[in-house]
Amino acid sequence: MNNRRSGRQRTRRQKRGSAAGGTPPGRLRTWGRRLAIWGAALALLLVLFVSLAVAFSVRSMPSYYQLKATQTAQTIVVRARDGTEIVELGPSFGKWLTADEIPQVMKDAMISVEDRRYYSHFGIDPVRTGGAIIEGLTGSRARVGGTSTISQQLARNVFLNNNRSLDRKLREAILAMALEWKFSKEQILELYLNKVYFGGGAYGIDSASRKFFSHPATELSVAEAAIIAGLVKAPSRYSPTADVDAAVGRASVVLRLMKEQGRISPDVTVDPSAVRLKEEAGQNSVRYFTDWVLPQLDMLLPETFEPIEVWTTLDVGMQRAATASIKANTPDGAQGALVSMDRDGAVLALVGGTDYVQTNYNRATDALRQPGSSWKLFVYLAALEAGYTPDDRVVDTAVTIDGWSPRNSSGRNVGEIDLRTAFAYSINTVAAQLGNEVGFTSVASMARRFGITTEINTYPAMVLGSNEVRLIDMTRAFAAVSARGESVEPYGILKVETADGELLYQHEKPRSSQLVPDYVAAGITDLLQTAVATGTGRAAQIGRPVAGKTGTTSSNKDGYFVGFSSGVTTGVWMGRDDNTRVGGLQGGTAPARAFAAYMRYAVKDRPVEEFDTDLQLPEWQLEPDDEYMFGDPEDYYFIDEQGNLIEPGTADTPRNDPFAQDFDRTLGPERPNPSNTSQPGPGPRPPQQPPRGADGAPQAIGDDFLEEATGASGSNRSPPAQRQIN
Known part of the structure; x- marks a missing residue:
């Protein structure tokens, strides 16, 4: 009886739940079955689609022997601007090793670091793919290897490019499964180990072994195999010829995984x-130059694997002179860099360090260092644009701005001087005052305008070069000054041709813009020339006009000199990679001497060019007295004491009007009044009464003026009452 009562109660509760809007369990089960059926159908369709795609890829895929003979790498011949071949980059294939000839330790090392479940998956690894999805959602970076299996990497290297789009990843997965369907695991591994890129132009383990260890891959030891296996992730970063410590560290990871x-x-x-x-x-x-210029091909050319020839802007003689000047003048234990460009932005020479083999880090294009006082270029550009001239007087005195008190390198203040002297001797207190007056954001805006691409902070000390910049960007800025204020875009590739001579790319001059007015460019050139002639940059003199600026950071950590002569602009930086002090390093010493040593060669065949420093000031900078003769007072409108507008040519200006008095003093005796011939010549005249409407009220504007402005004529004039201004 109790059970029957409980059943009736449950039935009543279910009915009440149904009546209250609840969903019966039967309906939930129905929707669950439908979702399961739909999911299974979609999964079946997906499997069918993937199977068809894989089957189609298998049918169209080359044979194993065709893949062995295919070389997907590209040979690139790099030429200087005169056509001289400077370097040939491209594939270096060693002996093809069969699966039996490849040392087992090499196979084990590669599988351990790149694809630990290689022998158990079907081309894609669900575990690694799932881990990649989780990593993307959580932001974790715990995994050591990448997401692509060896089969996927082989498919990408042979059939695809390195584009990271979703479409490319899907095609990579389809091709990887097709490879697994068509070839055995040993064949895929053999193809991979003989084709994968290990850096330095070496493709395949035999080429890599000969390049790094001077013996064939059949003789690889465990440690050597670990070094080679570690290169696949990032060949340039872990190359033992570029960074031994990085290569050893990566090899240790491989050994641990093994x-x-x-x-x-x-x-x-x-x-x-x-x-x-x-x-x-x-x-x-x-x-250093080719490392900077060749990656630009990815943006300039469509995807191609055919051999190409790249004609660059590099001048072989200038590059040699630049290398020698950096090596000869860089202090012991320090590094040096140099960038030199023509007036149109063509990079003529580029040195990123004292020894490329010891370190291929490009300090000319990649390093972020403080430019010191060479940054004052932008401070004085902003001041000149705001109305200063090189001859204006400024005061070198102690100053404090927002709690910051700059000091001069000499430790003293000299009082009143002109702007030219303050710049030539790089006086910090004057630069601070100028920056504060024109605004630190204006200085930052000027730097950005001239091509500085790095982050710029606008605190007061920025006027002394505390922001970190790239040497190539600073050189670009000075090149724009050399170009009389026109923008300059650095470039290194003139044209690209195929081996058959077909033109693939031709450099075209980009549209330039005027960054500052001509008088500002002339004024800053005046200052830069004085800095070399009599100021801190005297060591940069080369027997012809030179304009430039030194830069030295605190504790002599960085030395800068950037300048130009005869259309060639060159920037030099020196310092230590660990940012420690370099004894005696100042922008006016070693960097300026390296600049001079290089520039004597760089401009030897160019005509001597005098700088244009003639200031043609705009009208707004002229004295007011020079504007008094502009126009005729008879052409001016005036407002009388009642606030009425007196139109030109019809009104006499009262003698107590200060404007009229100025005109009298300026123009001399008064001319006859054409409307009053009875009183010609000088002398007082009664003030002209303002025109009045039909109701006798004064009008602000006369009828003649209205007719002229509206195009009305005497034949269609309105009655006086209708011409009144409301």
Whole structure:
């Protein structure tokens, strides 16, 4: 009886729930079954679609022997501006090693770091793919390897590009499954190890082994195999010829993974740092230039694997002179960099360090360092644009701005001087006052206008060069001054041709813009020329006009000199990579001497050019007295004491009007009044009464003026009452 009562109660509760809007359990089960059916149908369709795509890819895929013979890498011949071949970059293929010839330790090392489940997946690894999705959602960076399997990497290297789009990833997955369908695991691994890129132009493990260790890949040791396997992730970053410590660190990761996965015994002790690397002769610093210019091909050319020739702006003689000047003048233990460009922005020489083999880090294009007082270029540009001239008087005195008190390098103040002297001797207190007066945001805006691409802070100390910049950007800014204030865009590629001579790309001069007025460009050139002639940049003199500016940061951590002569603009930086002090380093010493040593060669075949420093000031900077003769007072409108407008040519100006008195003094005796011939010549005249309407009220504007303004004529004039202004 109790059970029957409980059942009736549950039935009543269900009915009440249904009546109250609840969903019966039966309906939930129905929707659940429908969703399961739809999901299964969609999954089936997806599997069918993928299967058809894989099957189609398998049918159209080349054979194993065709893939062996295919070389997907590209040969690039780089030429100087005169056609001289400066370097050839491209594939270096060693001997093709079969799966049996490849050392097992090399296979194990590559699988451990790139695809630990290689022998168990079907081309894509669901575990790694799922991990990538989770990583993308959580922002985790715990995984060591990438998301692509060895089969996916082979598909990308052989058939696709490195575009990171979703479409490319989907095609990569389809092709990877097609490879797994068509070829065995050993064949795929053989293709991969003989085709993967290891940096330095080396494709395949045999080429890499010969390049880095001077012996074939069949003789690879465990440590050497770990170094080569570690290169795949980032060949340039982990190259043992570029950064031994990075290569050893990466190899240690590979060895740890091999032990964790049981591919070498945990008891085995391997020291990758003890590996003997192949000794390479010093390479010409032209590699700094090619490292900067060749990545630009990705933006200039469509995707192509055919051999190409790249004609660059590099001048071989200037590059050699630049390299020699940096090596000869850079202090011991420091690094030096140089960028030189023509008046149109063509980069003529580029040196990113003292030795490319020791370090391929490009300090000319990548390093962010403080420019010191060379940054004052933008301070004085802003001041000149605001109305200053080189001859204006300024005061070198102690100053405090928002709690910041700059000091001069000499430790003293000299009082009143002109702007030219303050710039030539790089007086900090004057630069601080100018920056405060024109506004620090105006200085930052000027720097951005002239091509500074890095972050710019606008606190007061920024006027002394506390913001970090790239040397190539500072050189670009000075090149714009050399171009009389026109914008300059640095470039390094003139044209690109195929091996058959087909033109793929031709440089075209970009549209330039006037960054500052002519008089501002002339004024700053005047200041820059004085800085070299008599100021801090005297060491940069080369026997012809030079304009430039030194820069030295606190504790002599950075030395700068940037200047131009005869259309060539050159920037030099020196300092230590760890940003520590360099004894005796100042912008006016080693950097200026390196500039002069290079520029003597760079401009030797160019005509001597005098600078245009003639200031043609705009009208708004002229004295007021020079404007008194502009126009005729008979052409001016005046307001009388009642606030009425007196039109030109019809009204006499009262003698107590200060404007009229000024005109009298300026123009001399008064001319006859054409409307009053009875009283010609000088003498007082009664003031003209304002016109009146029909009701006798004064009008603000006369009828003649209205008719002239509205185009009315005497034949269609309105009655007086209708011409009144309401």
